[in-house]
Amino acid sequence: MRRYHNLSEHLKYLEEKGLLIRVKKEIVKETELHPLVRWQYRGGIPEPERKAFLFENVTDVKGKKYSIPVAVAALAGNPDIYAAGLQCRLDEVGDVWKRAMSAPIAPTLVEQGAVQDVVYMGGDLTREGGGFDMFPVPISTPGFDNAPYTTCTHWITKDPDTGVQNMGNYRGHIKGRNKIGVFPCGLGQDIFVHWQKCKERGIPLEAALVVGAPPVVSYAAVQKVPYGLDELAVAGGLAVESLEVVKCKTVDLVVPAEAEIVFEGKIRTDVMEPEGPFGESHGYMHPRQLNPFMEITCITHRAKPTWVSFISQVTPSESSVIKKVGYEPLFLDHLKNALSIKSVVRVAMHEPLTNLRKVVVIQMKKPKEVDVWRALHAAAIYNQGVGKIVIAVDEDIDPENMDSVMWAMSYRMKPHQDVDIVRGMVKGHAPPFSGASDSKDVAIHADPANESSLLINAILKEPFPPVSLPKQEYMERAKEIWEELGLPPITPQAPWYGYSLGQWDAELEHEADLAVRGEHYTTGDKLAGMQVKTRPEIT
Numbered sequence: 001m002r003r004y005h006n007l008s009e010h011l012k013y014l015e016e017k018g019l020l021i022r023v024k025k026e027i028v029k030e031t032e033l034h035p036l037v038r039w040q041y042r043g044g045i046p047e048p049e050r051k052a053f054l055f056e057n058v059t060d061v062k063g064k065k066y067s068i069p070v071a072v073a074a075l076a077g078n079p080d081i082y083a084a085g086l087q088c089r090l091d092e093v094g095d096v097w098k099r100a101m102s103a104p105i106a107p108t109l110v111e112q113g114a115v116q117d118v119v120y121m122g123g124d125l126t127r128e129g130g131g132f133d134m135f136p137v138p139i140s141t142p143g144f145d146n147a148p149y150t151t152c153t154h155w156i157t158k159d160p161d162t163g164v165q166n167m168g169n170y171r172g173h174i175k176g177r178n179k180i181g182v183f184p185c186g187l188g189q190d191i192f193v194h195w196q197k198c199k200e201r202g203i204p205l206e207a208a209l210v211v212g213a214p215p216v217v218s219y220a221a222v223q224k225v226p227y228g229l230d231e232l233a234v235a236g237g238l239a240v241e242s243l244e245v246v247k248c249k250t251v252d253l254v255v256p257a258e259a260e261i262v263f264e265g266k267i268r269t270d271v272m273e274p275e276g277p278f279g280e281s282h283g284y285m286h287p288r289q290l291n292p293f294m295e296i297t298c299i300t301h302r303a304k305p306t307w308v309s310f311i312s313q314v315t316p317s318e319s320s321v322i323k324k325v326g327y328e329p330l331f332l333d334h335l336k337n338a339l340s341i342k343s344v345v346r347v348a349m350h351e352p353l354t355n356l357r358k359v360v361v362i363q364m365k366k367p368k369e370v371d372v373w374r375a376l377h378a379a380a381i382y383n384q385g386v387g388k389i390v391i392a393v394d395e396d397i398d399p400e401n402m403d404s405v406m407w408a409m410s411y412r413m414k415p416h417q418d419v420d421i422v423r424g425m426v427k428g429h430a431p432p433f434s435g436a437s438d439s440k441d442v443a444i445h446a447d448p449a450n451e452s453s454l455l456i457n458a459i460l461k462e463p464f465p466p467v468s469l470p471k472q473e474y475m476e477r478a479k480e481i482w483e484e485l486g487l488p489p490i491t492p493q494a495p496w497y498g499y500s501l502g503q504w505d506a507e508l509e510h511e512a513d514l515a516v517r518g519e520h521y522t523t524g525d526k527l528a529g530m531q532v533k534t535r536p537e538i539t
């Protein structure tokens, strides 16, 4: 008996937990759907209050009604939704990921799966109302995108040498009823390795595009895992259970038996076409590029499928939450365990507007200086395009709070001593896009190593006086009084009490203690006994 949730079970679970909003009003998929969910991220709604959306009455701009609902932000609208998808608590997500990576579980082939309840081939893929016409694919950035794009689309392909499958989440540009472009960003994505191997052999690359799947499948599809590790086995590791898969009808691949919709087809390797522009997670329109495309040979879906769309583009978004929650624990594990820098406590990837990759904060507990620099360098090279600005801070600095990080940099860092610039980096998935000033085609090319990383050691290097806030006990008592008085609710912001940073001694502690007991004249008398005659040179 399967324990992991499929998509409809997941949506039901979200609804029970108050994490799902059903929209019954008719919503136009091209112009209204994504802009509505966008307000959740640009409208000042705090992260814990963000929800998944299920649009039950979707129409297109020409008035066509769809029976298929559209789910947005349903996998990672906020971290609680992500944890619900993993069927664990939020504080367990890191361990679930570590376990999945160390113990992936290969999928199990079954004869039949709900994903093949309905099968379309031949003329059904090209007739009016057939192929992609059947599905309510929204436009993500109306006014700029040049088509509806699939966004929660897990592309499954196979290495022709090893036969091992790969599954990566890449957007799909809908170009015709049976034709979709793929965007293997940069040259590093695993599907592109398969594509090149097939190109060398002069054969097309078979692919299966999965839309809507058990959440563990989607979380694995967006995670960067080593090449050659099948993400469906990683999904099994997340579920702690082998995933059921079925054979595709027209290509030699397997897909999750519990998926919602699958598009099978062949990606040509003899030609490419312009693809894009599309609004991207780096926060800008990604320009048109020459990219591969797939010709669809078969569509299969559940009897009552749901279309799933990720909301990405300017961060924070579902796309940045899904990455942050999954990447940070593996980043931490790399520094702390693989590289054995034991003083690393936490890795925080800055999310709002910057999109995780650019600013990385490493929180450390009383580190040796050599470990600070090892951690800073390692974080800058862990993943291409990640770590343009890397900052090491102490344990009392909240790495998620940029005010706190700026505070550390302001007082615990000297630019001429504590900053290093490392050259030879690539910019990764980000503007500028040279040659694209007219927003026309940009050819795929390897990123030149002309970017750099700024490493900042903002760790305390000598004892500092205490933080000038009342001690914890006084702030706690005052909070009780605050609440007794019925004043507006408080959410404590660190630092909310003072603590020693080393430059404090027993005598000063004693004086402060006398003061809170009303005995400060004792100190006054003591200081009187320490009088010093003024000298002319003292001003």
Ligand SMILES: Cc1cc2nc3c(=O)[nH]c(=O)nc-3n(C[C@H](O)[C@H](O)[C@H](O)COP(=O)(O)O)c2cc1C
Pocket: 151, 166, 167, 168, 169, 170, 171, 172, 183, 184, 185, 186, 188, 189, 190, 191, 221, 222, 223, 224, 225, 310, 311, 312, 319, 320, 322, 323
């Ligand atoms: C919402 C979302 C959309 C994404 N779109 C793309 C994309 O269009 N192209 C791409 O190369 N990577 C995209 N990614 C990132 C990949 O999913 C990620 O790098 C993954 O590790 C790729 O799999 P691979 O390592 O097997 O190539 C996207 C990620 C998310 C969360």
Ligand SMILES: [Mn+2]
Pocket: 166, 167, 168, 190, 225, 226, 227, 228, 229, 231
């Ligand atoms: Mn992969």
